Amino acid sequence: MKNKGLIRIQNPPTILSSAAVVGKKEHDGPLGADFDLHAEDDRFGMDTWEKAESEMQRLAFGLMLKKCRMREDDVDAIFAGDLLNQCTGSSFGLLDFGIPYFGLYGACSTMAESLMLAALTVGNNIFNRAAAVCSSHFCSAERQFRFPIEYGGQRTPTSQWTVTGSGAMLVANDGGGPYVTEVMPGISVQKGITDANNMGAAMAPAAVDTLTRYFSCSGTVPEDFDVILTGDLGAIGHDITMELLYSSGFNIRSVYNDCGLMIYSAKEQDVHAGGSGCGCSGTVICGPVMKRLRQGIYKNVLFIGTGALMSPGSVQQGMPIAGIAHLVRISSELPGTLVSGEERGGSNG
Amino acid sequence: MNLDANTYQVYAKGYGKKSPVLRDCACAFLVGGIICCIAEGLYRLYLHLGIPETNVRILTPVSMVTLAALLTGFGWFDKIAKFAGAGTLVPITGFSNAVVSPAIDTKAEGFVLGVGAKMFIxxxxxxxxxxxxxxxxxxxxxxxxxxxxx
Incomplete structure (x- = not known):
């Protein structure tokens, strides 16, 4: 049978520290108190939205280091990405730190993609400590993908609100957890959705693909997890994912949630189908989820970062939007104590 | 998941709310009507002030464009437009907003390649x-x- 892509990390690295920086709207949302830092005007003291996004990354990364009393020299590499052209949000934001840098583009799945690569490199003794960073900013994303900020248009009910926020995590080969124990890279899945205002429907098939692969080869069942979290499928993608998985024989309803549905109060904050952007899952994982893992409320988290692989040009040319979903399993206990079915031959050596 | 693309598109269409067309039309009618009333009011005011009718025909749309540009600059236009939809888009106010909003947005890229080049995007x-x-x-x-x- 074809390798389904599950990677069990032999020496699961610890998530040593994490930090989440958000804008005002996110701070005003239901998870507001769980984020480390917020700005009142979303400008973060900068004169452009793009600089504001970079500043968020700088703040998140700096705060993450401070929380675990590390310095720049203690970090061997950074895996980072954002939604801006050529990933300038990350490259400018992390410029000051002088650390080997890998720029990633995984659209809104970047938190999962960067965390996966950081965990794989640390878990395989390539690095001792590696950071995963991502960000998105409502205004810089609107400018690049949609309309000018002050343009008077109406949003469709299926549209989502790009989160203003940045998440940073430090993965290390020493420490007592929470651990990144398993990862599964996503496969691009495209089911013909061309509507850029319905990302949830475009990304849901990728989430379903990754979760189906994971459950069928990991030996786990949905109930083994305290929470299964997708990145930013929003209301529509959430429902589609749940139903399609159910029809494949996996009932995730009792433990399933989506970061895009958690970060805002859908009715009061007028975000239509929910939150989106790298910062959506980035801040929710680095803030509230990590907090609950440390408090012992969560012991086993399955995080599936979801991304829509498109550009304004590809959408205008009528190209369908492909989705991708990267999976990361975070556990507060070491794999010896993990629930596991039949061991697959160590695909990670 | 074995759904082919066509089946999935039909399936996905069944999810998510549709735009409330009737409510949108009512809001557009209301706000669009108010905008037209304001323009008509200005038209009569200018005539009352003794301005020749040929000039008033130019002055009224210019006033409406200026008003919409100012509202865009203050950051109020998009809030009204969110409620009004086509009500603010269809009159000349929508045209004004469509020029001013990218101009504001692109000033960081400079007056030539930013504002100048992208104002009419x-x-x-x-x-x-x-x-x-x-x-x-x-x-x-x-x-x-x-x-x-x-």
Whole structure:
């Protein structure tokens, strides 16, 4: 049978520290108190939205280091990405730190993609400590993908609100957890959705693909997890994912949630189908989820970062939007104590 | 998941709320109507002030464009438009907002390649196809006129 892509990390690295920086709207949302830092005007003291996004990354990364009393020299590499052209949000934001840098583009799945690569490199003794960073900013994303900020248009009910926020995590080969124990890279899945205002429907098939692969080869069942979290499928993608998985024989309803549905109060904050952007899952994982893992409320988290692989040009040319979903399993206990079915031959050596 | 793309698209369409068309139309009618009333009020005011009618016909749309540009600059226009939809888009106020909003947005990229080049990124097609349509109509009108129909 074809390798389904599950990677069990032999020496699961610890998530040593994490930090989440958000804008005002996110701070005003239901998870507001769980984020480390917020700005009142979303400008973060900068004169452009793009600089504001970079500043968020700088703040998140700096705060993450401070929380675990590390310095720049203690970090061997950074895996980072954002939604801006050529990933300038990350490259400018992390410029000051002088650390080997890998720029990633995984659209809104970047938190999962960067965390996966950081965990794989640390878990395989390539690095001792590696950071995963991502960000998105409502205004810089609107400018690049949609309309000018002050343009008077109406949003469709299926549209989502790009989160203003940045998440940073430090993965290390020493420490007592929470651990990144398993990862599964996503496969691009495209089911013909061309509507850029319905990302949830475009990304849901990728989430379903990754979760189906994971459950069928990991030996786990949905109930083994305290929470299964997708990145930013929003209301529509959430429902589609749940139903399609159910029809494949996996009932995730009792433990399933989506970061895009958690970060805002859908009715009061007028975000239509929910939150989106790298910062959506980035801040929710680095803030509230990590907090609950440390408090012992969560012991086993399955995080599936979801991304829509498109550009304004590809959408205008009528190209369908492909989705991708990267999976990361975070556990507060070491794999010896993990629930596991039949061991697959160590695909990670 | 074994759904093929066509089946999935039909399936996905069943999810998510549709735009509330009736409510949107009512809001558009209301706000669009108010905008037209304001313009009519200005028209009469200018006439009352003794300005010749040919000038008033120019002055009224100029005033409405200025008003919409100011509201865009203050950051209020998009809030009204969110409620009004086509009500603010269809009158000349929408055209004003479509020019001013990218101008504000792109000033960080400089006055030439930013504001100058991108100011018409939304309104450009309206100007191009508006001009083209008027040329086409001009030709039609010419023949209708020659044929004695109009």
């Amino acid at each position: 939304i309104a450009g097609p309206v100007i191009v196809y508006g001009t083209l349509a008027s040329v086409v109509w001009g030709v039609i009108y010419y023949f209708l006129h020659r044929g004695g129909i109009v």
